[in-house]
Amino acid sequence: MDSNILKKLPILLIIVLLSIVFNIVAQNSAKAEACIRDADNKIKVKVSPSNDSGGNGQIVSHTAGSYVKDSCNEQPLFYKVKFYRFMVCTADPFVAGTGDTGAEQDFSSCEDIFNSAAGKDIIITPTGQEDLLEGDLVLPIGSYPFAAVIVDNELKVKHQETFVKADGNDPTMNGFHASTYSAGTICWSIDKTTVYTNRAEGQQVGSVGITESYIATATNNTQKLGMACGTSVGANYDYATEIIDSVDSTCDTSNDCGTTFRPYTGYEEIGSIGAEMAGALLQTDEAIATTLANAQRIFGAFKLGTPLVITEDIAGLELQFNTSESVSVDFQYDGGGTDIQAKKIGVEPFGIKFVITNK
Structure with a gap:
């Protein structure tokens, strides 16, 4: 991504070996x-x-x-999810809609760490770990108070x-x-x-x-x-x-999911991950979903309790999944x-x- 950060800090980039960077692991929490x-x-x-x-x-x-x-x-024995994007962001990428109408998300401040049009299946187990990337990772130095993922809604x-x-x-x-x-x-x-x-x-x-x-x-x-x-x-x-054809809890509560479609849910605090999380359903081109029929991606935005600070001393970046x-x-x-x-x-x-x- 041709971002403002890369334009301003063209030399402040570091390359970290994949083998210690990006493992996906299961994280236990109170049930x-x-x-x-x-x-x-x-x-x-x-x-x-x-x-x-x-x-x-x-x-x-x-x-x-x-x-x-x-x-x-x-906790599932095997949990499979297809990843399309993983980003870190300097500003909030989540944009809430109004009523039952969603809004387009804003990725302008985000740096892609993983981006694949075809997607990649990741299998999460209680004790295993798996790499998302297939090569060295280039990370821009900076502080990132937000992160975001886009995954398949199946x-x-x-x-x-x-x-x-x-x-x-x-x-x-x-x-x-x-x-x-x-x-x-x-x-x-x-x-x-x-x-x-x-x-x-x-x-x-x-x-x-x-x-x-x-x-x-x-x-x-x-x-x-x-x-x-x-x-x-x-x-x-x-x-x-x-x-996952709905992310809106009010739809579930009123049991009108077959007639009412709201493609977003605002930030809620999740203590087990130390962050707030918001979500939206997207179409395959990452536009906001407008119907149950064209919702095919889940966008998850994370407002981090502690920003991700990337410096020359970084040794690895890990996503710990709470399943x-x-x-x-x-x-x-x-x-x-x-x-x-x-x-x-x-x-x-x-x-x-x-x-x-x-x-």
Whole structure:
């Protein structure tokens, strides 16, 4: 990028070897909505509670002994995200819209560290790390109080869990199958695509004129479940995909996501990454998205608690991903409330902590 910083400071550039610069690692944090587990690390579920009449909402516990949820969040075993850009900025690149209308973002003060039209898939694991760049990194010296990323809005996870009843016995977990339920105490992700807003199938997703295949999960429909279950993990264990077609919490709250589209959400403080984060949905050309159909990128802006200060002493730049709650394990009762159906593996967005190491 031909930036003002590079024009003013043409000699103040440093080259850092890739091998110590840009590792992507998973970062653990407190799990406010974590699944409650027994001593064997199995998720505790409650089958057919007497006060629920087979309805949703009282299947898993978020606090010991209180079964009031139909989902719980965990750290995924494998989290796949496609990166298009990573930038550091001297001014805020996020521009909030007005009402339900988004605004174009401002990247004029940003320096590209990674920029790829084709994108690059990164797989994040709880203990692994992976390089984003493929070569030496040229960094302009300066102080950067903002950072930004642009990623695909189709996030993927590969994950499995084992379940136990509240009384310690084995539950019957029903999952996907072409004809009859797959059943057992272990459930795993399969190659199914869902959308974050859970809107009906057949609506347009992606580029104009293209309708992607995704499911809207349905009770008592074996082909409309997003996990398979059994006594051991099956051969169809695969990545599940979630299309993030909304970043606006008011849309989720009012349950009008199918009719109302707001492509941005303002800054919120995220203590685990030491920054505030705002987001917007973009089109493939990085223009602000205007409909559910043309939203295909997630733009994340980070207002850093401590600016990234790049000097001659820099030894590395690391992105630490907080994926500690990025899998939502979702459940529903069958029509009679006697068995639990593994509804889907939902994918939640991530947080990023930016860390510079010096020599």
